[in-house]
Each structure stands twice: as structure tokens, then as C-alpha cells.
Amino acid sequence: METLQSMRLFVRVANSDSFSAAGRAFGLSPASVSRHVNALETQLGVRLVHRTSRQLALTEAGQLYLQKATRILADIDALTEQVAQHQARPRGLLHVHTRVAIGRDYLGPLLPGFLARYPEVTVKLFLTEEPRDLIGNNIDIAIRLGNLDEPHLAVRKLSDAAERILFASPAYLEAHGEVDQPEALLRHNCLTWPLDGRFEDGHALWQFRDARGVRELRVTGGLQVNNGDVLREAALAGIGIALLPSWAVAEDLAAGRLRRVLAQWQVTPTTFDHGIYAVYQRTRQIPPKIRVFVDYLVQALRGTPGGPPPVAHPMPRGRALSRDGSGLSV
Known part of the structure; x- marks a missing residue:
């Protein structure tokens, strides 16, 4: 960068025939400009400027250097501008x-x-x-x-x-009883999603939150699968109680094919965020x-929790995000 600055100063000196004029353009003293030109000459091993008390004159080497340096500086400035434009425009x-x-x-x-x-x-x-x-x-x-x-x-x-919700079929709840507290799930067949290799014994951890705080339960059941479509179909078949995003079963809830369980509680298998x-x-x-x-x-x-804007793409029923990216998830 020092060489580049010295090159710019030399070009300005050559074009203005003055160390003072070049110094004013760059905010430097004439002596500082002279030191830059001297350093450039030392680096090149050749004199670029003949100095007298009255005027400056370029040597033959100085004229060649001026021609080449002017072209190089123009290319550098053009490149800088091009990169700046590239940075300013998404591409x-x-x-x-x-x-x-x-x-x-x-x-x-x-x-x-x-x-x-x-x-x-x-x-x-x-x-x-x-x-x-x-x-x-x-x-x-x-x-x-x-x-x-x-x-x-x-x-x-x-x-x-x-929101994540618990649900089951009316037939299952009629056969096995309603659930009024999270602890009652310990007596039910809970259809769960295995997460991060935890609880290899088939258990799953469900967290519940209300105004009094958070509690955790280790639940288990006859089916554990990392696919929400399978969990939904199992619940519809009356096998047990499952946990999925609310919109994934919205149509089933509205049609009465499924019923929400413990609606007064927030529930999650991972984090509430x-x-x-x-x-x-x-x-x-x-x-x-x-x-x-x-x-x-x-x-x-914006304003479309759990899915993309409907105007962009209608969400197919039975599809949602997953923690592992494979279909429906808790």
C-alpha cells in the first residue's frame, strides 16, 4: 500500500510539476511528498525526477514510469469501483x-x-x-x-x-378414558418421535407448561417413529395419543376425527421455542x-407460524417441519 501511495503522489507531482501542489491534494507537506518520491526512486534504483530550485523535470525513466503508473492506477480505480458495485448489488x-x-x-x-x-x-x-x-x-x-x-x-x-398439541381419536379416548392432567399420560399409549438418540429404551420426554411452571414426563407407548404422517395415521386408527404441530391435524380436529388432549397446557418434546x-x-x-x-x-x-405464506404455496395436509427434516415432527 505504501508503494501504491507513492505511485499516486509521483503521478500527481509529474502532472502538476510541483511537490507543493501534490501535497495539497493529498493533505501532505511538500517534504513528505518528496520523501515518498525518493523512496520510490530508491526502490526502483533509478532517478525519476530532475530537481532544480526552479522546476521539476521527468527523466526518461520517469516518463516511462508515469505512462505505466497512470494506466495501472486507472485499472486499480476501475477494479475498486467494480468490486464496490458488486458489493452493493445482490449477485x-x-x-x-x-x-x-x-x-x-x-x-x-x-x-x-x-x-x-x-x-x-x-x-x-x-x-x-x-x-x-x-x-x-x-x-x-x-x-x-x-x-x-x-x-x-x-x-x-x-x-x-x-403450537405443538396432543391429540387422540374419540374412539381411543372413549376406550381408555379422558386425560385431565399430564401425569395421566403415564397410563396411556403415547405415540412418540425419537430425538437425537435419547432414550433408546423407547421412552420420550414431553414437557408441559402452564401458569405454575414446567414439568417433565417420560412417556412411552407401542409406537415410536420419526415420521409425522405415520404418527397422525396411528392416532386416527385409535392406537394412542400423539404430539404434532397443531396445523398438521387441523382438518382432522375440525372434522371430529381427532380430539385435542390437555388443551390448557403448552407441550413440547424439545424446547418451547x-x-x-x-x-x-x-x-x-x-x-x-x-x-x-x-x-x-x-x-x-411474517405472520405465518408453522408454514410458508398460503399465497406462495398451499401447504399439503399432513406435512410439517421436523427436527430431523423428514416429514412431520413434534
Whole structure:
């Protein structure tokens, strides 16, 4: 950078025939400008300027250097401007990672609108069942469920998720009795979703919250499966009590095929925060392609807990987000 500054000063000296004029343009004293030119001459091993008490004159080497330096500085300035314009305009390849279900049910319906609005951005959507390290996998944005304790990352909430509810068929409740307290579930067949390899003995942990606080229960039953469609069908068949996002069984509840259980309690198998979050590297300047993508998702998902905007893509019945990305989830 010192050489580049000296080059700029030399060009200004040569064009103005004055150390003083060059100094005024750069906010430097004439002596400081002279030192820059001297350092440049020392670096090159050749004299660039003939100095007299009355005037300055370029040597033959100085004239050649002026010609080449002027061209080089113009190229550098043009490159700087081009990069600045690139930075100011959303463009380039955007690497996005998320779970399969989020990509299918949330991002997929919204991508056409985003790509139409930002045609210079190319989205590379990478779907897996496991989270990925952003830096190690060259990921610009990850879309995840639940609030994250990763202070080195920037996190922005995109949407609240749907309430999780317990439900069963009327036939099951008639045969096995109503449930008036969470502890009563210990006597029932609870249809559960295995999470993160916990409770390999077939149990599951359900948490309940009301005005008095939170309590936990280890429940069990005859079916444990990591697919919400199977859990819903099992509940409809009268096998037991299941836990899923409310909208996943809204039609069944409205039609009377299922009935809600313990409606006065909030319930979850993981955390009470089921929000959807965008995660990206924390930097001073967020690249425009990342900024506009996150802004677009925030706007598109605003006020639509648990799913994408209906105008973007009607949600098929029996599909929801999962903690592991494979279909319906608790």
C-alpha cells in the first residue's frame, strides 16, 4: 500500500510539476511528498525526477514510469469501483443449507419469487438431515429450528412456529378414558418421535407448561417413529395419543376425527421455542446476497407460524417441519 501511495503522489507531482501542489491534494507537506518520491526512486534504483530550485523535470525513466503508473492506477480505480458495485448489488452464488422438510415446505415455495426479484443471485440449496458447520462447508446461510446458543454466528428469527398439541381419536379416548392432567399420560399409549438418540429404551420426554411452571414426563407407548404422517395415521386408527404441530391435524380436529388432549397446557418434546431462524457468519458488512435473502424470508414468512405464506404455496395436509427434516415432527 505504501508503494501504491507513492505511485499516486509521483503521478500527481509529474502532472502538476510541483511537490507543493501534490501535497495539497493529498493533505501532505511538500517534504513528505518528496520523501515518498525518493523512496520510490530508491526502490526502483533509478532517478525519476530532475530537481532544480526552479522546476521539476521527468527523466526518461520517469516518463516511462508515469505512462505505466497512470494506466495501472486507472485499472486499480476501475477494479475498486467494480468490486464496490458488486458489493452493493445482490449477485453471485448463495450457498444455503437446511433440513429436508424446511427446504421442501418452506424455502422451495419461496425461491421462485426470490430468484425473479434478484436474477443475478444463484441459489445453491443443500438439504441434509444433520446440521452442517458453516465455515467448513462453505455455507452462506443455514435455516434452523429453535433458538441457538452460538454467539459467534449472526442469528435472525424468520418466523414463529406452530403450537405443538396432543391429540387422540374419540374412539381411543372413549376406550381408555379422558386425560385431565399430564401425569395421566403415564397410563396411556403415547405415540412418540425419537430425538437425537435419547432414550433408546423407547421412552420420550414431553414437557408441559402452564401458569405454575414446567414439568417433565417420560412417556412411552407401542409406537415410536420419526415420521409425522405415520404418527397422525396411528392416532386416527385409535392406537394412542400423539404430539404434532397443531396445523398438521387441523382438518382432522375440525372434522371430529381427532380430539385435542390437555388443551390448557403448552407441550413440547424439545424446547418451547420452535421458531425458524436464519444463521450466518457475523461480519461487519453482510454481503448483499445474504442480506436480501434473509430480508425476503422475513417478509414472506411474517405472520405465518408453522408454514410458508398460503399465497406462495398451499401447504399439503399432513406435512410439517421436523427436527430431523423428514416429514412431520413434534
